[in-house]
Amino acid sequence: MKMSGDEIRLIQRAKKGDPAAFAEIYDRHQPAIYRYIFYRVGDAATAEDLTSEVFVRLVERIDRFTYRGRPLLAWLYTIARNLVADHHRRAGRPSPLPLDERLTASAADPEEALARRLTQQRLIAAIAYLTEDQRQVLLLRFVEGLDNETVARMLGKSVGAVKALQHRALAALRRILERDGGP
Template sequence: MANRPEQLLQKARQFDQQALAEIYDLFSDALYAYAFKHVGKAQVAEDLVAETFQRFLSSLERGGGPNDHLQAYLYRITHNLITDLYRREPPPSLELDTELLIEDGPGPAGQLAEQQEAERVRKALRLLTPEQRQVVVLKFLEGWTTQEISQALNKSQGAVKALQHRGIAALQRVLIDDQNPDPELENQ
C-alpha cells in the first residue's frame, strides 16, 4: 500500500487541489529549514520554497513531475535552486564577515558566536561540489538514510557513500584541520 505522500502525489497528478494543498503543508516547513540551513536568510529561504513549489506545479501542468518519491523530488528542486543561487554569487572566503552574520542586529554574545560558527560552516559547505553538499546535508542535518539519499540523487548507494566520504573529508580539512594545524608539523 502506498504511503501518504505517494497517495497525495497520485491525486496531485490528477490536479486534486486538496492533495496539492496537503503536499504543501506536509513539506514546506521542512524545505524551508533545509533552505535556511544553506542560505541563512529567512526571506531567501522563503523564496526558495516558493520557487520549489512553483516548479513542482509547472511540471505537473506539463504532464511531468515525479511518479514516486515526492519528498526526494522536492528536495532535489530546492537543492538545485540553492546550487544556482551559489553559482550567481562570488565564491566564499572562510574569513568572518560580520555584516553577513548579523541579520537582525546584534544579540547576546553567545548567540552571535553561534551565528558566526553557522555562517562559517555554510561557507565551508559551499566549497563542496553540489552533490557532496547535498549528501552531507541530507545525511547529517536532515537525518536521511543512504537509501533515501540515493533516491533523491538518482545514484547508487555506493556512489552516495563515496560522495559522503569525500564531502566529510573536505569539511574536516577546511573546518577542523586547517584551523588547528598540528604543532609538530608546523615546527618541521
C-alpha cells in the same frame, strides 16, 4: 525511503486537480524544502521566494511526476536544487551558509553561546572548502536526516557514491578543522 500508499493516493488526487491534496503536500513538505533552500542561499526572504517557486512548479508539473522508486519529496528536492543553482548563477556566486540560530539560542549562558557561535562559524568556513556534491550530501544526510538511499536517488548517484562523498567530506572537514585549530 519509499512512497506510502497514502502518498500515492495524495499524488493521484493532486493530478486530478484537488486543491486539498496540494495543500496537504505543501503542509507535509514545505518545512523541509524551505530548510534545504535556506541552508543553500543563506537569506530567509530568498529562501521563502524559492520555496514558493518549488510549490508553484509542483502545481504546474504534477502531471509529469511518475513514481520511479523515488518519493515525491525527492522530486521536490530536485526542483529546489535546480532553483538554487539558477539563483546562484544569476547572483554570480554562492552565498555562505547561514548560521543556525537554534544552536546559539539554546546556550545556557552568554559565554557558552559565544563558544558555540565561534565553533559554528569555523564549521561553516570549513564547509565552504568542500565540493558542491560533498556539501549537498552533508546537508541532506545531517540537516535533513535523509538516509543514504534517498540521497542517492535524489542526486542520481549510487548509494556507494553517496557514502564515499560523505566519508570524504567528513575527512576533509576533520583535516581542515584540525589544521585551523579544531572546532
